[in-house]
Amino acid sequence: MTDDLFKTVGVVGYGRFGKLLVQELRREFDVAVYDAYADIELIDGQTSLADAASRDAVFFAVPIAAFETAVKNAVPHFKDGALVMDVCSVKLHPERVLARLLPKGVYALPLHPMFGPDSAKDGWRDLPLVLCPNADESDLYRQRVAFWRHYFSKGKGCRVVELTPEAHDRITARSLCLTQLLGRALGNMNIAASEIDAQSFRHLLAMKTISYNDSMELLLDLHRFNPFAADVREQLRHELNRLETVIQNREE
Numbered sequence: 001m002t003d004d005l006f007k008t009v010g011v012v013g014y015g016r017f018g019k020l021l022v023q024e025l026r027r028e029f030d031v032a033v034y035d036a037y038a039d040i041e042l043i044d045g046q047t048s049l050a051d052a053a054s055r056d057a058v059f060f061a062v063p064i065a066a067f068e069t070a071v072k073n074a075v076p077h078f079k080d081g082a083l084v085m086d087v088c089s090v091k092l093h094p095e096r097v098l099a100r101l102l103p104k105g106v107y108a109l110p111l112h113p114m115f116g117p118d119s120a121k122d123g124w125r126d127l128p129l130v131l132c133p134n135a136d137e138s139d140l141y142r143q144r145v146a147f148w149r150h151y152f153s154k155g156k157g158c159r160v161v162e163l164t165p166e167a168h169d170r171i172t173a174r175s176l177c178l179t180q181l182l183g184r185a186l187g188n189m190n191i192a193a194s195e196i197d198a199q200s201f202r203h204l205l206a207m208k209t210i211s212y213n214d215s216m217e218l219l220l221d222l223h224r225f226n227p228f229a230a231d232v233r234e235q236l237r238h239e240l241n242r243l244e245t246v247i248q249n250r251e252e
Contacts, residue, residue: 005147006083010052011059012070014038016214017087018061020117024124024156025059036070053077057148060086060094064221068097080105083144087113089176089218091132091165093225099134107141109133109148110165113158114176118213125157132165173228180219181233183211 009025011018014035025031034052052058053074062070067088078084084106086094091110098108110132113120119127129152133145153160163171186208193205211219223229 005143006056008032008055009057009059010034010055011061012049012052012074013059013061013063014046015061015063016117017113020120021059021061021087028155029057049074050077054079055082057083057085060084060088063217064088064090064093064225065217067094068101071097071101075101075103078103078106081107081140083107083109083148085109085111085148087111088225089172089222090225091130091163091168092227095132095134095165107136107144109145111148111152112168112172116214118210123157124152127158129158129160130168131160131162132168133162169226170228172222173226173232177222177226177229178232178236179207180211180214180222181236183207183209184216184219187212 007030009029010032011022011025012034014022014033018033018035022031022033032047032052032055034047034049036049038046054077056079058074058078060067060070060074067086071084084098084102085108086098088094088110089112091112095108095110098110102108112130112132113124114128114130115124131145131149131152133141136142149160152158186204191204191208193202197205223233
């Protein structure tokens, strides 16, 4: 499904999702991988940042807090006409970073696969993926967006949804950020399975497991870089306090 527009792809970052991304992209593209921290011996195709960042398309799969520095380091190597994408779990932050740092003639497409390696172990079909194209109406930009929309929707079978970065972050503050927060809290309470568990409790255990499969760094970055997450935490605290008051009043 490649054409003259995108034959080579670079991936900067080789964490859990970076590995999954490389595995899929290599089915159809010439892929170069760079990670500033991973052991070079463990990465098949590890190359220099200059090589990975000078490809037709460049994906950044780095921690949210490291994103701006990673892009700054890569900027001198971007080729004219390249498309730069990120898979960060927040979208306003990378959109603003790319708008500020990318040179003229280099395009940006923030995106967020709403799944991880655990959910995608049997393929990407029917899994949701968010694209956040910007307001650029040029044919060159629209062609690039159309290519990757087709790649993810038709090539990989993803359920592609287009949102603004703000809409994405508002939604995920009440879904992803909240799930990670509650899952960690449940884990810290040492909840565990028993022989009399109701199905509803099993769902809580699954939430805990999913949260602990991701890093604490992800949780912290989600709540630091999503501008709507603090309000959701405040609402949660308010509701817990309200319910505690109701319970205490009933006991008196």
